Amino acid sequence: MPDQSVATDSPAVTIFHNPRCSHSRGALGILDERSIDHGVVEYLVTPPDRATLEMIISKLVDPVADLVRRTDAAFVALELDPNGYQTADEVIDLLLAHPELMQRPVVIKGDRALIARPSERIAELLDSP
Numbered sequence: 001m002p003d004q005s006v007a008t009d010s011p012a013v014t015i016f017h018n019p020r021c022s023h024s025r026g027a028l029g030i031l032d033e034r035s036i037d038h039g040v041v042e043y044l045v046t047p048p049d050r051a052t053l054e055m056i057i058s059k060l061v062d063p064v065a066d067l068v069r070r071t072d073a074a075f076v077a078l079e080l081d082p083n084g085y086q087t088a089d090e091v092i093d094l095l096l097a098h099p100e101l102m103q104r105p106v107v108i109k110g111d112r113a114l115i116a117r118p119s120e121r122i123a124e125l126l127d128s129p
Helices: 022-033 050-059 073-077 088-097 119-126
Strands: 013-017 038-042 106-109 112-115
Touching (some): 013 022, 022 119, 050 106, 050 112, 106 119
Parallel strands (some): 013 038
Antiparallel strands (some): 013 106, 106 112
């Protein structure tokens, strides 16, 4: 049986994507236009687990609180405190319970991740070494 601990065909970039989001579609379009090898995770179909969220946060160049969609209708309907999600643990616990509240798209390249809002912000990641 081959050793699966080393992924030799891993994509250069991973995007946590929501196809209903124009920013997410825009970032995906930029990846396609530039012919960047990328993997797509539809995070509402396959919600990230704790380890994945920890990995994203450890690489995130944006403030961790920005990973939460605090103006989303679901956030408002849940009557959550917009200032209550400032630490990694608070954000992770919330996103495990409500993955729909994760900001999108989140794009990861190597040891860096960012929230590509606006979509063109993805260039910061793609153009870095």
